[in-house]
Structures are given as structure tokens and as C-alpha cells.
Amino acid sequence: MVRRSATGRIGIADVAVKAGVSHATVSRVMNGNFTVDPDIAARVRAAAAELKYQPNPVGRSLALGKTDTIGIVVPDLANPTFQAILRGLSRAAAQDGYRVLIADSFEVSSEEAILAGEARRRCDGLVLCAPRMTDAELEEIAPSLNPLVLINRTTAAPDVPSLVVDYGQGVQDLAEHLVDLGHTRLAFLAGPPRSASNGMRLKGLEAFMAAHPQVDVRMLEGGSDFDTGHGAVDAVLESGATGILAFNDLVAMGLMSGLHERGLDVPGDISVTGFDDIPFAKYTTPALTTAAVPITELGEQAWHQLRALIRKEHNDAPGSRYQPRLQVRASSGPAKAPRSTVHG
Amino acid sequence: MVRRSATGRIGIADVAVKAGVSHATVSRVMNGNFTVDPDIAARVRAAAAELKYQPNPVGRSLALGKTDTIGIVVPDLANPTFQAILRGLSRAAAQDGYRVLIADSFEVSSEEAILAGEARRRCDGLVLCAPRMTDAELEEIAPSLNPLVLINRTTAAPDVPSLVVDYGQGVQDLAEHLVDLGHTRLAFLAGPPRSASNGMRLKGLEAFMAAHPQVDVRMLEGGSDFDTGHGAVDAVLESGATGILAFNDLVAMGLMSGLHERGLDVPGDISVTGFDDIPFAKYTTPALTTAAVPITELGEQAWHQLRALIRKEHNDAPGSRYQPRLQVRASSGPAKAPRSTVHG
DNA sequence: CCCGTCCAAGAAAGCGTTTTCTCAGATCAC
DNA sequence: GTGATCTGAGAAAACGCTTTCTTGGACGGG
Known part of the structure; x- marks a missing residue:
């Protein structure tokens, strides 16, 4: 009959009894301490195997401090x-x-x-x-x-140590990309107001705006998920922007979905970019232009x-x-002639 | 000066010394035991707060057995x-x-x-x-x-206890849906061969085939991820099927993406269904018909x-x-006239 | 042959808690 | 006033392990 300790599980004491040694010796064997007689070690291992003994990690953690x-x-x-x-x-x-x-x-x-x-x-x-x-x-x-x-x-x-993604540079790269395509009216569909990474993006955009005074960049309130993007269609259209920098891929996908429902073409009418390059970004239709983060x-x-x-x-x-890497796909394209404000 | 135990962290002993009581009493106070004199309890709490004492969960786990x-x-x-x-x-x-x-x-x-x-x-x-x-x-x-x-x-x-999704029923519902749309040649893009849930789907399909002897159901080898679906385009086209039951949404999305690249229209040329209703399923283009699992x-x-x-x-x-719930979206539609085998 | 060395394994002390056990002091009834 | 009862808090055991400390025996050198 298998002995059981108070908790009902097999403990080091059970193995010790079965092998006819002290628990200290069992512990030594289990931890590969070579100061144990090979015969005894074998006996302990056999006992441990027979009882299917596995050291209790909690006891171990307490003793080892890790x-x-x-x-x-x-x-x-x-x-x-x-x-x-x-x-x-x-x-x-x-x-x-x-x-x-x-x-x-x-x-x-x-x-x-x-x-x-x-x-x-x-x-x-x-x-x-x-x-x-x-x-x-x-x-x-x-x-x-x-x-x-x-x-x-x-x-x-x-x-x-801090591992930080240079969101500021990434969003600048995306903005540059849109400007290269001829866009002059951009909008940033921002993330959660108090988000640190949103702050980094805003700083990047400030740098971008300073370097490109001729480009109009609107700031739109947003969030970080799909529904935010989907719900931002009106605000985006009102802004009159032709190039939209979404906070991240999720928001971009939501936005594209919303634009699609309104019968607008991406990138024909509006170009959309995301951020992160999540696995799904390359499978959206159109595939999403984004800044890839490893x-x-x-x-x-x-x-x-x-x-x-x-x-x-x-x-x-x-x-x-x-450093994010600019990943150009199909959701960004040449700008149409600047539009005026469009309603519903 | 703050006392520190051997490990360098503040322990119950430090609080006990500071409050001038035994650690047993500190423990009692920390665990809301009311058999402690209110004055002493207050003193203990003050000491604990001042030292920012937080019980060590490992010691606690060992004592409590949880x-x-x-x-x-x-x-x-x-x-x-x-x-x-x-x-x-x-x-x-x-x-x-x-x-x-x-x-x-x-x-x-x-x-x-x-x-x-x-x-x-x-x-x-x-x-x-x-x-x-x-x-x-x-x-x-x-x-x-x-x-x-x-x-x-x-x-x-x-x-x-087992929490199981009735994949068999789900795949039958999807197959029925495709048949209702007029499809007579279906293909199942299977999951990993040894997957338990794949086995459940196969059983469901057997039941379906028994009930619908006039429907041709081909079995295609597959996997569980995006790339599997994307790489299965050739096999799917060779099968001549017009309705494809993908193992899951990921595979379905990969497949749709691959079909799109070949210039084929979903659901115009081929209907595709997924399984799971992952969050992205409703944002694909076309939105994915699938079996929603809560x-x-x-x-x-x-x-x-x-x-x-x-x-x-x-x-x-x-x-x-x-029970999965049939979620009909845009990726499934009426069958075209049956096609013969198509190459490249 | 005896004493010092060394080694293997048992005894015991910790790791940081909770909880039982124990006991001094207070309370109460008679 | 004294013995029984109760209360609150300290002492100690327990949780299951690792590791230091200790000890008895084997071994070797003088």
C-alpha cells in the first residue's frame, strides 16, 4: 500500500521510507548531488519511480527562494x-x-x-x-x-530595461508614404487618450507636421479596437482627409469595413494605414498598408x-x-483630387 | 531603519518586531481574525502599512495547501x-x-x-x-x-467535466446551408489529422453524407492555420467543388485570400465557410459564413x-x-452551374 | 596501533506563512 | 475569596522541500 502524507499527495518522506533512507538523501538524489552512494541513489530512484514521486514545487520554491x-x-x-x-x-x-x-x-x-x-x-x-x-x-x-x-x-x-517600439518614427514613415502618394489632407485616428504609445505617435506626427507644413493633418478621437474604427467613419468623412492613419491595424480594419459599407473604395476614395502588422493585416481586402513591428x-x-x-x-x-518597418500593401494608393467635406 | 529578513524582503517577523507582538498575532490580524484586541490589531496594521508589508504568497501557499x-x-x-x-x-x-x-x-x-x-x-x-x-x-x-x-x-x-463544442452538428449545419443554396459538390478542407475536433467534424460529415447521398463531398488534407488555407487553393480547384467547408475560420480566410489572388470570386465562383466565428470573421471581404462558437x-x-x-x-x-450557431454572411451564395475540373 | 582526515548519510535548521496548542490573566458565579 | 471558565496572545508545530551541520565509520600516515 502506498503511503500518503497529510495532504494526500506523495511526498519526499514517502520515498525516504520506501527507500530506507532519510529525506535529505532523497533530496540529494533528486537534485543530482553526486555525493550519494550509487547503490543508494539507484534505490531512491527506484522508489521514486514506483511511487511516481514528483517534488512539490511550492515547497521547493520556498526553500530555494525562486x-x-x-x-x-x-x-x-x-x-x-x-x-x-x-x-x-x-x-x-x-x-x-x-x-x-x-x-x-x-x-x-x-x-x-x-x-x-x-x-x-x-x-x-x-x-x-x-x-x-x-x-x-x-x-x-x-x-x-x-x-x-x-x-x-x-x-x-x-x-x-525598456523595450520600446518607435511608434513616432513609424507613424512618420506612414505619413511620408501617404504624402508620396500625393495625399495632402491626412487624418490621424488616435488611440486611447492616455495611452503611452498614442503619445509617442502624436509626437511623431508633430515632427512630421513641422517638416511638412503644407500637409493638413487632422486629429480625430478614437480608441484601440475594431469598433472604434468602424464607428469613426462619419468623423473621417467629415474631416475631408484622403489619407487616414489609424491608431493600429484593428482600428484600420474597422474603418475599412465601415467605409466599405458606405460604398466607398479603399484605396480609390480613401487610403487607410494601420500599425503593428498583426497576422490578419495581410489578409484583409484590400491588404493593409501598415508599419510592421516585430x-x-x-x-x-x-x-x-x-x-x-x-x-x-x-x-x-x-x-x-x-524600428517599425513600412509595409506597403493595397490599402494605400494615389490620392484623388482633394475632396471637400462630404456628408453621410 | 527598516529590518529585513534573510531574503532581503520584508517578512511577517519584521512586522511582529515593529508592532511588539508575535508573528502569530500579525498573521491573525492580516487574515481578519477577530480574536485580537482592537488596539493591538491597529498597532499591527500600522506597522504593516509603514513597512509596506505584503505576505509572501509562497509561504502562504505552503501553509494553506493552495x-x-x-x-x-x-x-x-x-x-x-x-x-x-x-x-x-x-x-x-x-x-x-x-x-x-x-x-x-x-x-x-x-x-x-x-x-x-x-x-x-x-x-x-x-x-x-x-x-x-x-x-x-x-x-x-x-x-x-x-x-x-x-x-x-x-x-x-x-x-x-468536459466542455465540448458540437463540431459534428456545426459542420452539418454548414453543409446543409450550402446544399440549400444549391451546391451539390462540396469539399471539406480538413484540420490536423490527429486533432480530436477534426474527428468530430468528420463524424458529422459522415452523418450528413448518409442523409444526403446525392451530394458529393470530397475530403481534402489540410491543417489549422492561415497558410494551410492559402496553400490549398489548387487542391480545392481540382476537386471541382463549389462549396468549401474549411476546418476553421483561419483556413477559410487563407483560402479566400488564395482564391482572390487567382481572380476567383467568393461566393460568385465558390462559396467558402469557416468555423468558430473568430472576431475577424465578420470583417473579411466577403464577410465569412461560419458556425459561431461561444x-x-x-x-x-x-x-x-x-x-x-x-x-x-x-x-x-x-x-x-x-451548439454552434450557423452564422450566414457573404462568403456563401447560390451555386453556379456545376463546373468540371479546372486547372491553374 | 593510534590519531587525524575525509566522506557519506542522517539530524536538524531554515524558507514564510497559518494554525493548533498552551498558558497566564481576567471574569464570573457561588 | 476561591475555583471554574473564558479570552487573548505567545510558543511551537506544520506545510514540503533544500542545505548546512553533525556524526560515525573508513582510511591513511606516522
Whole structure:
């Protein structure tokens, strides 16, 4: 009959009894400590195999002071960008034997800090995607979250690598592309007002406007999802712009769908660009012109940075900046003659 | 000066010293035990607040025998279906204070069992999406994974709720729909050969063929992703079918994209249906006819089933079966006159 | 042959909590 | 006033593991 400890699961003590040794010896064998007599080691292994013993990770974590788990905080698991980061992170971490704990803040920015702290305490390190958190709050909690890697945010706190996508440059590239096609009236369908990456895009646009005073760039309120784009058709048409820079691919797709319903042709009547180059971007009709961000790779890099921190390795390149690559497809084309304001 | 325990983090002992009480009392206060003198409790709370003390979850887990974490094993985090399950699960679990640990098997079926066991030991319960695992293996490991909830699989092991989508019925509904539109030559672009849900679809098709002997249904080899669909254009055209039942929405979208590149019109020349109704399905051009699966809700239900198991509540409805809902959009239309085999 | 060295394995101490056990002091009834 | 009862808080055990400390025995050198 198999012995069972108080919790009902087989523990190290059961193996020790069965093999006729102390638990210390069992532990040594399980951890590949070679100071154990080969005969005894074999006996322990046999006992462990027979009982199907698997060390309890919680006990192990407590003794070792590490969990082999990292956390990631994302604002919205429904967003393909964060899904891709999660995927890259998860795969890279798995290769080093680490698991990933997810914490979805559901866009509730007030939750981000609490969630981050809670996730961090369960893990050996944290990847934080917290676009809505204020800089001040971020800087305040950052030290307590260490080891910490930031995505698309920077902070003055020390030893916190940042992986940021140069959204400002990307949106400038897209705008340049539209201008090259002859567009002179552009509109930016903005993201969530307090989003950090939206701020970066706005800065890029300011630089663009300074360099191209002859181009009219309208700012339209928006959001980050499909429905935002779909619902922005009226505002877009009212703006009179012929080239629309959508906050991201999702918004662009929603907008294209809405324009299509109104019988407008993309890019014949209006050119639309996205941002991110999510997997679906190349399969829309027309295929979406966008700025490609190597987002899965970013997730992978996040792990490498975090790993260096966890291992206390010296990191000579803390953080890095990713340049989006202009990906021209069919949703952008030559400008029609400038239109005046169109209604419904 | 703030005292620090051996690990460098503030522990219950630091609070105890600061408040001039034993750690037992601190623990009692932190856990809302009312047998503590209000004055002392206040002193403890003040000390805890001042030190920003937060209980170490690992120590807590060891003492309580629970981790407040559940695991989910998915074959591919890049697949929108599993993303949606994860999202639903994560949100529902979060509402009850549980976190989710993810384990991506990357379609390596041999990894699924090991990964599942490892994830399970770190958590209080497990949601398993393991479409490639054999029934025998599943039945063997299921007892050791309890509390366990299965997605799209069933097993003879007791107390393992299964949440299954009736893919067989869904594919029949889609086939019926195409026949109603006048199609007499159909083709099924199958999923991964060893996929459990693909097997369910095949059974459904057998039932359909038995009921509609006059309809010609071809079986084509396939897969589960975009590129599969895109690469299947030749096979689809060779089959001569006018109505294509794609394994899922991804495959359908890839196929539509490939057909579009060949200058073929959907649904004018060929009707295409998907399966799942992923968020993008309604934004493709043409919008995709598909069988809608309430997949996020399924993730949510998975948590409710798992929660019942964890709490050892009696569950009178262990598992449930989800009926896909036929979602007719623009990618399916009346059949053209039957075509003969077309090349290139 | 005896003492110092070394080694393998058991004993025990930690890791940070919760919870049971225990006991001093207070309260109360008689 | 005294013994029974109760209360609140500290001491200690428990959770399951790793690792340091300890010890008994084997071995080798003088």
C-alpha cells in the first residue's frame, strides 16, 4: 500500500521510507548531488519511480527562494499585440524552464499597479505592459517590482530595461508614404487618450507636421479596437482627409469595413494605414498598408532581458528600441483630387 | 531603519518586531481574525502599512495547501480559439481571485502530458486543451491531474467535466446551408489529422453524407492555420467543388485570400465557410459564413466547473455541450452551374 | 596501533506563512 | 475569596522541500 502524507499527495518522506533512507538523501538524489552512494541513489530512484514521486514545487520554491515563474501584466488580452508579446515571452521563457503567469488588467488603469505587485510576489520577475499608468506611479512602484522589464514605457528607476517600439518614427514613415502618394489632407485616428504609445505617435506626427507644413493633418478621437474604427467613419468623412492613419491595424480594419459599407473604395476614395502588422493585416481586402513591428521577437527579448536580471548578469544593453518597418500593401494608393467635406 | 529578513524582503517577523507582538498575532490580524484586541490589531496594521508589508504568497501557499492559481494547457497560443478560451478563463478566474498560469505545448503532443503534470503541481486545478493526446494517454493521466476540466475532449476518468463544442452538428449545419443554396459538390478542407475536433467534424460529415447521398463531398488534407488555407487553393480547384467547408475560420480566410489572388470570386465562383466565428470573421471581404462558437463563454464556464471541483461542491451538471450557431454572411451564395475540373 | 582526515548519510535548521496548542490573566458565579 | 471558565496572545508545530551541520565509520600516515 502506498503511503500518503497529510495532504494526500506523495511526498519526499514517502520515498525516504520506501527507500530506507532519510529525506535529505532523497533530496540529494533528486537534485543530482553526486555525493550519494550509487547503490543508494539507484534505490531512491527506484522508489521514486514506483511511487511516481514528483517534488512539490511550492515547497521547493520556498526553500530555494525562486518560483521558476515570471509574470506578465497586460491591459487587454483580446488585443493581438499583447497576445503576440505573450506568445513570444512564453515560448522563450519555456525554453529556459520558466512558466508564465498572466495578469489581465482589462484596461482598468487603477488595477495595473496592484495587479503588478501581486503578480510580482508570486514570481521571479515581471514584464509590465501598462500603457495607462502615469509616469509618476510607474516610477514609484518600479523599484518594488524588480526584476522588471517594461514594454513601451520608460522610467527613471534604475535597472529597469525598456523595450520600446518607435511608434513616432513609424507613424512618420506612414505619413511620408501617404504624402508620396500625393495625399495632402491626412487624418490621424488616435488611440486611447492616455495611452503611452498614442503619445509617442502624436509626437511623431508633430515632427512630421513641422517638416511638412503644407500637409493638413487632422486629429480625430478614437480608441484601440475594431469598433472604434468602424464607428469613426462619419468623423473621417467629415474631416475631408484622403489619407487616414489609424491608431493600429484593428482600428484600420474597422474603418475599412465601415467605409466599405458606405460604398466607398479603399484605396480609390480613401487610403487607410494601420500599425503593428498583426497576422490578419495581410489578409484583409484590400491588404493593409501598415508599419510592421516585430512584436513576437519583442516578447522574446523581454524574456532575455528579464533572464539577465534574474541571473544578475551584467547587461551591457539594457533595453532596446524597435524600428517599425513600412509595409506597403493595397490599402494605400494615389490620392484623388482633394475632396471637400462630404456628408453621410 | 527598516529590518529585513534573510531574503532581503520584508517578512511577517519584521512586522511582529515593529508592532511588539508575535508573528502569530500579525498573521491573525492580516487574515481578519477577530480574536485580537482592537488596539493591538491597529498597532499591527500600522506597522504593516509603514513597512509596506505584503505576505509572501509562497509561504502562504505552503501553509494553506493552495496557490490561488490555475493552469491552462494549450496546443498553440497563436490560435485565436485558444486565445479566446484563455481570455474567458482568465477573466472569470480573476473575479474569484485566481490567477492563470499558461503552458503552451506548441503542438508537440508528446509534451502535453508532461507539461500538464508540471503545470498542475504548481496550481490548484487545470484546464486542459490537448487535442492531439491519445484517449488512452488522457485517461491514464487524468486522475493525477484532478481537479481537471477538459476542453473538446471527453474521458472515462471520473469527476472530469468536459466542455465540448458540437463540431459534428456545426459542420452539418454548414453543409446543409450550402446544399440549400444549391451546391451539390462540396469539399471539406480538413484540420490536423490527429486533432480530436477534426474527428468530430468528420463524424458529422459522415452523418450528413448518409442523409444526403446525392451530394458529393470530397475530403481534402489540410491543417489549422492561415497558410494551410492559402496553400490549398489548387487542391480545392481540382476537386471541382463549389462549396468549401474549411476546418476553421483561419483556413477559410487563407483560402479566400488564395482564391482572390487567382481572380476567383467568393461566393460568385465558390462559396467558402469557416468555423468558430473568430472576431475577424465578420470583417473579411466577403464577410465569412461560419458556425459561431461561444468560445469566450466556454472559457468562463471552464472556470466555473473547475471552481466547483476545487471547492468540492457537488456539481449536478458536470460538463456541457455547446451548439454552434450557423452564422450566414457573404462568403456563401447560390451555386453556379456545376463546373468540371479546372486547372491553374 | 593510534590519531587525524575525509566522506557519506542522517539530524536538524531554515524558507514564510497559518494554525493548533498552551498558558497566564481576567471574569464570573457561588 | 476561591475555583471554574473564558479570552487573548505567545510558543511551537506544520506545510514540503533544500542545505548546512553533525556524526560515525573508513582510511591513511606516522
